[in-house]
Amino acid sequence: MIATLLKRDLAKFFPFAGSGAALPLIFFLAVAMLYPFAVGPDANLLGRTGGGVVWIAALLAAILPLDGLVARDIEHGVFDQLKLRGVAEEMSMAVRLLAHWLSFGPPLILATFPAAALLQLEVETLHLLLLGLLAGTPGLAAIGLIIAALTASLRAGAALSGLLLIPLALPILIFGAGALARSDDATLGFVAAISLLLVAIAPFAAGAAIRAAREG
Amino acid sequence: MQGSSPSSGAAHLSANDLACRRGDRVLFRNLNFALAPGEALHVTGANGSGKTTLIRAMAGLLSPFAGSVASEGTIGLLDERISLDPDLPLGKALAFWEQMDGCNDPSGALKALGLQALLDVPVRYLSTGQRKRAAMASLLNRAVPIWLLDEPLSGLDAAAIAQVTALIQLHIGGGGIALIASHQTLAIDGLQTLAIEEFAA
Structure with missing residues (x-):
């Protein structure tokens, strides 16, 4: 039953599977492509600032999939029908979190290779970026899911969720991008710790938000 | 569900002194009913x-x-929200719920509701x-004893109304419960009626 649900969620959200599911990936690459045009082809400058730009691109790309992440299924009564089949909101949100991360984290990490080439990043920076994104994207996905569930019943929910994600994602950005300057394992460990905490909270917070939306 | 009947086994559905609100307004209070297998209640x-x-x-x-609801047996719900993915062809959208419900042969329900020709249509x-x-077919595939139907006939043409009515009749004839x-x-036949306005708060 849970495997069936995960399969459905992945089919909806995986890049090039559902409608518009590849947009975050294209957006991420577009930022990496535009940045050298904006600041000029100075390899030194690009190498120094490029890592931070990749982090900002990843954070902004995390906003794009939030629109259809939860709201549409609430509107169509999918969570009601799942509840009647004994799948609690927490469980459907845990599955949704996994599907959301799988369709957003790994593709973004893969896209970091072409992005690093466009920004002329050094191998050491690329290495830290990959590890940082691996540690940080589950946290970004978890924040995104909580926000998407909380704003699902609001009319301007999609626009609001983008604004809400930015401040909440700040710790991940600070430590993730900070690791590039300090090249310190402890900093990345901190990113992973924040992510783990968020991943543990997200299904419960998002599940409660869906129940609250029903009562409203 | 909250509570359960002492006599386990047979399906049943009941409301005890039930009051519900929407926003700040209490819609009805002191509403009571109990449905045993083979009984159907029409809420007007x-x-x-x-x-x-x-x-x-x-x-x-x-x-x-206020009050409580009690039930014994699995509940199937049909309401305005059909919970079928709008982007998928009907056959695939239905197939997701068939897999969730472990239903291997949906053809009976599709035939009963005349949906075979529509399976490729998004x-x-x-x-x-x-x-x-389509939502009705999904409910049929679940084979559950308790049906909760919210406006099951709205939007249906005369032929479809006859089909759905016959299906409800068949369901209660086979020992099912329906709240409509x-x-x-x-x-x-044998439909009980409850006018909800008599319980208006």
């Missing part, structure tokens, strides 16, 4: 009188303001009545 009332709220409370999706292109029939909220008349 004007728009906004609380029919949908009652159905959702009985499904356990809304918590009652759900978003279906008409209101076709969607309703509808402002339309239902031609079902």
